[in-house]
Amino acid sequence: MGDCQTVLELLKHTDHETQKRALVAKVDGKLVDLKGCVPEGAPVQFLTFDDPEGRAVYRHTAAHVLAQAVKRIYPEAKLGIGPAIEDGFYYDFKVDKPFSPEDLAAIEEEMKRIVKEDLPIERMEVSREEARRIFSQRGEPFKLELISELPEGEPISCYKQGEYVDLCVGPHLPSTSRLKAFKLLSVAGAYWRGDEKNEMLQRIYGTAFETQTQLDGYLFKLEEAKRRDHRRLGRELDLFSMHEEGGPGLVYWHPNGGLIRQLIEDFWRAEHRKRGYDIVFSPHIAKLDLWKTSGHWDWYKENMYSPMKIDEVDYLLKPMNCPFHILMYKTQTRSYRDLPMRWAELGTVYRYERSGVLHGLLRVRGFTQDDAHLFCRPDQLKAEIEGVLDLADYMLKSFGFKEYTLMLSVRDPMNKKKYIGNDQVWEMAENALKEALQAKGLPYVVGEGEAKFYGPAIDITIKDALGRGWQGPTIQVDFNLPERFDLTYMGEDGHLHRPVMIHRTVLGSMERFLGCLIEHYAGAFPVWLSPVQAVVIPVADRHYDYAEELGERLKCAGIRAQVDTRNEKVSFKIRDAEVKKIPYMLVVGDREMNSGSAAVRKRAVGDTGSKPTDEIIGEIKREAALPSSH
RNA sequence: GCCGGCGUAGCUCAGCGGUAGAGCAGGCGAUUCGUAAUCGCCUGGUCAAGGGUUCGAUUCCCUUCGCCGGCUCCA
Missing domain, CATH: 3.30.930.10 (Bira Bifunctional Protein; Domain 2)
Known part of the structure; x- marks a missing residue:
């Protein structure tokens, strides 16, 4: 190291925005800490949260801060692994008692403290023996297992922030204070190294963003996704x-x-x-023998239901x-x-x-x-x-x-x-x-x-x-x-x-x-798949006959239509149709009845004005065509 | 299957050692109304099931079933 130029020095020559937002650098195609070295003349690219790799580094550091917080509160916890994943990060721990949702809140508080402490994050390259010494001293059996599988001859890197040291290829942010917005989301059991024969660790999932606004946006998106859940919409x-x-x-x-x-x-x-x-x-x-011939009985048995006897012969459900x-x-x-x-x-x-x-x-x-x-x-x-x-x-x-x-x-x-x-x-x-x-x-x-x-x-x-x-x-x-x-x-x-x-x-x-x-489709199916394609909404009961007549014409034209003659106000029926995600709402009152038309309201769009019924039928039929004819 | 959480009316949820409550939905009635909820009345629950603790359990404990989030596994 010694006399090399660091990324940080180069960063000083960039614009304000880059200086503020750079998280990590790409030197010669390789990701390097901002505190890392740049060989003479090597091309350097600064990555921010906008780059997928920059985001991953940011969240990986968040995972380390999570692990540090957990070790502070539960010193006996053993560290598993803690990578960045799509939309967030996790860290696995072996603990005596699984984490409760309340524990997460306390851990998150400790993480905030660690961020406030502004601990510098340092990369250390050590020998295999040194690495072994560090993690056996710290009582981390899983880390020792990982070390024993690292390739011979190559230096092993660790990252240190305050009292916390982790085995890690990196890179990382220069300091814990660079983390701005994060949230722990859930706990789940996860097998060590993804193998169900291994013991189960406790995994904490979280996410981290550059700003609180982004984090809030993400959490809102999660809520939105719940509204599209097919189990909910199905009901x-x-x-x-x-x-x-x-x-x-x-x-x-x-x-x-x-x-x-x-x-x-x-x-x-x-x-x-x-x-x-x-x-x-x-x-x-079919008979069990058929499934023996096919190989299913020998190779797929765990997924098949038990045989049933029919006239003394075993049969299996396919x-x-x-x-x-x-x-x-x-x-x-x-x-x-x-x-x-x-x-x-x-x-x-x-x-x-x-x-x-x-x-x-x-x-x-x-x-x-x-x-x-x-x-x-x-x-x-x-x-x-x-x-x-x-x-x-x-x-x-x-x-x-x-x-x-x-x-x-x-x-x-x-x-x-x-x-x-x-x-x-x-x-x-x-x-x-x-x-x-x-x-x-x-x-x-x-x-x-x-x-x-x-x-x-x-x-x-x-x-x-x-x-x-x-x-x-x-x-x-x-x-x-x-x-x-x-x-x-x-x-x-x-x-x-x-x-x-x-x-x-x-x-x-x-x-x-x-x-x-x-x-x-969030339940709003295209017209060709909508169970009800159009609902006719009469304004008052003197319009019922006209509405029924329009409904019949729609049905004759092959449109799946209903007429809402319930004793309710127009706005109630509109709301009901919107909630049911019916693509066309045809409101008929005095004006429409007298001119042979209907007021067309489109799902999620609103009132599009009155049109002659023939025109409306043509429009709906066109939109209801199979995808192959588009 | 494993780890954690949850299970109260059709749905969404409140309650919590002294045998249950709201909103929506549903039924009846009034209202005749112009683009996302008109008003009133009524119905509706062996508080998932079984066992235990207790004078007493929806509430605490155990078991089972189911659901949710993951892990593992797959259309």
Whole structure:
């Protein structure tokens, strides 16, 4: 170190704004503390809270301050890890008694004290032995475990603020006083290193922002998100329910939700027929032996319900549809000319999900997959995958999901025992998916250990109101089940060949998709999906006949309309329709009755004035068209 | 499944050792009204279930079930 130039010195030559807001620097592409060194002539970039990396450093320091506060109040607490995450940070602790929400308030107070103390944050680079000495002296077993796994030969960095020292690569803010606005949000149990075989630590979640205004804005956003929660909207809009008496994770679709689901399914079916799919139906149960052949009994048992005896034979409720489609495939000798065959089914499956993971419609035990199995020749595989990617993209965009993330889910290289089939077949399948992604130029991440037991997949994640990701569409390439069921087709060469299977969904499941859709639209569905598209609101009862007549005309034109003849004021009915998120409110009084018109009020927009009824019907019909015709 | 929190009327919630209360919703009546809540009356609860402590439990303790936030796991 010694004679090097520090980032802080360089910072002095910048403008006031940068000096005030810089949190960390990027030197030669590497993040460096403001107190760190800059080699002669190296390019330096100052990062603020506006940069994702700057934000992460800020919140990482907040996590350290949290840990320091916890150690002050609970000296016997053992430190786990404490990174910055999207929208905040957390820190894991081993404590004798879990933290209560009241404890959080006290910890937050202590954090404020630490900020006020303006403790300088210092980086120390130490040898492995020195690091061991520091953390065994401080009684931090988890830190020692981490040290023992750090690569040999490289210096180990620690950060120190006041009496607190943490093992950390950094970088960090120069002083605790740089933290301005933060809040602890929740406590939760979390397994050490994310492994349920390890002991459970207590995790404190928090968030931090550059200003109190930003923090308040974020907290407000969280509140807003709660208002879009599909569980709440599902009840308010009378879409669905779930029942303690009926069992957890099982959904009951009410008329409104049922209608939306049916509209989506109709749209889905029509689009599949257009794209060369055939629609099939299969049963809900099958003999245990079938599930042994498919491999489910051995590889998927934890997710399946116990057998039921029928005439002394064991049957299982289906967790997947694939074996059924395979049986149908085998009813004829297939020719290479028949392929590809694309068989789609809205197939209802039942899976055992551990009780703690259930979540409204987004994680349930009985659900309907918009499933399909494509049987094709190996030379058709790539084109078929691309076709499915196109369809998935089209479906998601049709419902307004513009952003989603793609993951190439492959085997866990450390644990190949979890999957059926040999390496060669898996490589072929993975490559086919990878090539299709590359041909489409789609960005993706690789998820090791995310593959299904019978094959790798491209998994598409859509988000709920709180930004939590849920796996929706999935495209899986499978060489294994065709092998296990000895599927064949007669080739051009007169010999039997093995087809390849693609398992896929393009929405995911009706339950999960609708759950996300409700939150996506905050319950205000586009006109084509609104259970009630227009409500006619007569001003007084002398307008009832005219209102009923208008209602009939709307219905004849194929518009889902209601007439609100309740003995209430206009403003009451308007409010009611707005709360129910009905897109069109047609107010009719003397003026409208005498001119054959209605006053059009649009949801969330307000009164748009009177128009002749023919014009109104045309407008609503145009807006109610399916997404495919836009 | 694990950690923590919660469970009172259909919904949102108050109450808390002496056997329950509000608003909304629902029913009845009045009001005939012009763009987000007209007024009045009424109905509605084995306080999640089971067990324990107590003279007495919705309230305290235990168990079970369910829900919520995470972890782990997946459409």
